[in-house]
Amino acid sequence: MKKSIWMASGALCVVLGQTSVALAQQAEPVTEIDEVVVTAERFGSGLPRATFTLGAEDIGERPLGADIMQGLIKVPGVQVSTGDARGGSFSFELYMRGLNKEQIGLTIDGVPTGDARFNGGSPPTRFIESSNIGRIVVSQSAGDIGAPSRFALGGFIDFVTDNPARDPGLTVEAGLGSFDFRRAYVRADFGEFASGLSGYASASRQENDIWAGRNSRSSERDHYEVKLRKVFDNGSRIQGRVSWNDQIDNDFNIVTQGEFEADPRSDRATDAITGIPARDVDFGGGLGGTRKDLLAYVNGRFLLSDRISLSLNPYYQTLEGDSFRYQDRARRLTGTDPRAVTGYNANGGAVRPALITTRDSNVVGGPADMRVTPRDRERYGVTSELRIEDLFGGHTVRAGAWYEGGDSSESRNFYRITDPTRGIGYDRGQLNHVEYERTAGVETVMLYLQDEVRLYEDRLKLALGLTWYDVRYDARSPLEYQAHLEFSQASDVNPKVGATWRLTPEWEVFGGYARNFSGIPEDAFLGSTAVIDPDALEPIQTRNLDLGLRYVSGGRAFSIQAYDLDLENGVGIVPRDPTATLDPDEIVRGNVATRAANTLGQTSRGVEVTGFQEVGAFDLYAAYAWQDATHDDPAAGSEARASLASLGIIGGARVRDIPEHSLFTQIGWSPTSATRLELSARHVGERVGGHIVAPTDFREVGVETVDAYTIVGLTVRHDLERAGLPSTRLQVNVDNLFDETYIAAVSSATATQPEFGLLSGPNVRTLDRYFVGAPRTVTVSLRTRF
Numbered sequence: 001m002k003k004s005i006w007m008a009s010g011a012l013c014v015v016l017g018q019t020s021v022a023l024a025q026q027a028e029p030v031t032e033i034d035e036v037v038v039t040a041e042r043f044g045s046g047l048p049r050a051t052f053t054l055g056a057e058d059i060g061e062r063p064l065g066a067d068i069m070q071g072l073i074k075v076p077g078v079q080v081s082t083g084d085a086r087g088g089s090f091s092f093e094l095y096m097r098g099l100n101k102e103q104i105g106l107t108i109d110g111v112p113t114g115d116a117r118f119n120g121g122s123p124p125t126r127f128i129e130s131s132n133i134g135r136i137v138v139s140q141s142a143g144d145i146g147a148p149s150r151f152a153l154g155g156f157i158d159f160v161t162d163n164p165a166r167d168p169g170l171t172v173e174a175g176l177g178s179f180d181f182r183r184a185y186v187r188a189d190f191g192e193f194a195s196g197l198s199g200y201a202s203a204s205r206q207e208n209d210i211w212a213g214r215n216s217r218s219s220e221r222d223h224y225e226v227k228l229r230k231v232f233d234n235g236s237r238i239q240g241r242v243s244w245n246d247q248i249d250n251d252f253n254i255v256t257q258g259e260f261e262a263d264p265r266s267d268r269a270t271d272a273i274t275g276i277p278a279r280d281v282d283f284g285g286g287l288g289g290t291r292k293d294l295l296a297y298v299n300g301r302f303l304l305s306d307r308i309s310l311s312l313n314p315y316y317q318t319l320e321g322d323s324f325r326y327q328d329r330a331r332r333l334t335g336t337d338p339r340a341v342t343g344y345n346a347n348g349g350a351v352r353p354a355l356i357t358t359r360d361s362n363v364v365g366g367p368a369d370m371r372v373t374p375r376d377r378e379r380y381g382v383t384s385e386l387r388i389e390d391l392f393g394g395h396t397v398r399a400g401a402w403y404e405g406g407d408s409s410e411s412r413n414f415y416r417i418t419d420p421t422r423g424i425g426y427d428r429g430q431l432n433h434v435e436y437e438r439t440a441g442v443e444t445v446m447l448y449l450q451d452e453v454r455l456y457e458d459r460l461k462l463a464l465g466l467t468w469y470d471v472r473y474d475a476r477s478p479l480e481y482q483a484h485l486e487f488s489q490a491s492d493v494n495p496k497v498g499a500t501w502r503l504t505p506e507w508e509v510f511g512g513y514a515r516n517f518s519g520i521p522e523d524a525f526l527g528s529t530a531v532i533d534p535d536a537l538e539p540i541q542t543r544n545l546d547l548g549l550r551y552v553s554g555g556r557a558f559s560i561q562a563y564d565l566d567l568e569n570g571v572g573i574v575p576r577d578p579t580a581t582l583d584p585d586e587i588v589r590g591n592v593a594t595r596a597a598n599t600l601g602q603t604s605r606g607v608e609v610t611g612f613q614e615v616g617a618f619d620l621y622a623a624y625a626w627q628d629a630t631h632d633d634p635a636a637g638s639e640a641r642a643s644l645a646s647l648g649i650i651g652g653a654r655v656r657d658i659p660e661h662s663l664f665t666q667i668g669w670s671p672t673s674a675t676r677l678e679l680s681a682r683h684v685g686e687r688v689g690g691h692i693v694a695p696t697d698f699r700e701v702g703v704e705t706v707d708a709y710t711i712v713g714l715t716v717r718h719d720l721e722r723a724g725l726p727s728t729r730l731q732v733n734v735d736n737l738f739d740e741t742y743i744a745a746v747s748s749a750t751a752t753q754p755e756f757g758l759l760s761g762p763n764v765r766t767l768d769r770y771f772v773g774a775p776r777t778v779t780v781s782l783r784t785r786f
Contacts (some may be wrong), residue, residue, distance in 0.1 A: 052075045078138065079657075111383070150471065194506060254768040277361045378408075384401050410526045561607070631650070652693055689705060713735050
């Protein structure tokens, strides 16, 4: 499987080599941009929007090899959680200004990674080795007009990879830590091996036990990257990068609040097979997934004249993977064909042979299945931009386009477990039932135009832009319905306006207004058992407004920014027949019929304050956010409110998992140039965990809240620099220093489900909703550069 990365890397060498001949010209070479992120850049100084940049020094505060998304907790308005202190897959949740991970634009070197959902999505961590990232640019507002994403409804995050070193070298990293964490990483920089051409290749492997189930669950990851970069004599440049990721993990289970309070160090998954299906349905080893991810792209910026440049960025991505889960019953479709369809009814629904379900869950050796959900994805596209500097009188014009196409597939297969008394093994050659085989194709075209105006001796900058989207959908699920969906949705011509006014060399005011368009998320097709009615499902759109004030002066900085965001036509996956009596366990396991539905909208308003101060050998940093994120509030007794309740949402209630108050603080001390200590604290205020809605009649019971928590982290590192010896860094990280117990996040998997426990009593909760926070975790990292 690893040959894919080397084939793609070889192609990059050919492309860069041929382009080198075509573009070589005699001119003064351009100076490389310094990789160190200074205070002004970190706080977005000079930019007409809310922006925050994390540099390599910020990324390096986390354990080497940790999920790079965790570094984003330093950014005001951004909330990140994972089940393990170093990362997570199913347990990964990301929010920005009240929007979730499927409503935030994510790119690597300006190339879109797609949506970040766990099941079939493409979280950026799949394509990233944290040790190869130079900076992370976070735009909390409407974002740069050229951001190529259908998901940037309120902001975007761009991960910028390291440039190859000018001189040949070898970097080796190793890590050990709590819960049997082990990591090895090696990177070879080739240096400038031809005129203007440099590159590197890296490989890493890391693994650890899942702390909540060390005897049955683990995570393993192999990751490879190759990057080549060519700088031409005239200042043009082109770079290519290939990333290959191979991962398998048994991630974390979700629990009720009562289960957390009873045992805050357990996610309720069991650690050993008992042979009794009713118990083994929670066996941690039977909960997980595998995936292989490839991303290859080229970034090209070509100087056509001293004022005109053209950027082209083609890319290609694939995903192959599956998720698996133990089932406490056996399913078999009548006959010999597990995919059989005998016809379609008058409504277009599939007519299939009878499904035979055998269940005897409470006896040793009772029948059991392994449910396997294969997911495949292919995505390809190109972004382009023509930029004309100083076209006339201080006007810089950008005109760009983005095209993306691709196909995704998902099926659900059931295999009989060979011997439930001995384990979870099954024969992939014995497929008994295929519940569905869904495919979805999405084709996106975006066009944009921007005029950036500089006035009053560059004290005033205006960015005046327009964007337009056209999204085409193609979806089928022949085992569920006959229809072949083919339709499109186009946005209006949406404005994106930004401005900054420099009051003094240190102070500036900035603000922006934008309307954004997302269309229908791909998960609406792959996660729904019902055919989508194009006329009934409206595209997601937002309106964004923000205003702020910045101060930057040497080793001191401050910013305050306020925002107002309105989201229209949210989309959720809900029970297909919400009036039916459903098994709560089957809801959690994802075995109920579903449909995609609009969930009206939400409003998010807030204020973010950030400050930084250097005082001798000490430095202080703090980021505070106040957020008020609420769902639309239809009138009591109205049809709109009842419809919203049927989707598991209480009108006017706060959005799940968004704290009203959050704070990150950090104090750093550098007693010598080689030694640094950092003590940080993260406070997450009280949040809404669930909207409690009764089944069948959708009576609004109330909201369930999750307690606030504060966790403290410690980082100590020391650099060894001696003549004749390789540069070495030793680092120790302690996450959750005081071993606090807390609920880390609300799972999106059950967000729109009613609470069936109410049928047993007014305060009974049976619907699992929460990820348990990680205990104290120690990681020791070593890096040596030769």
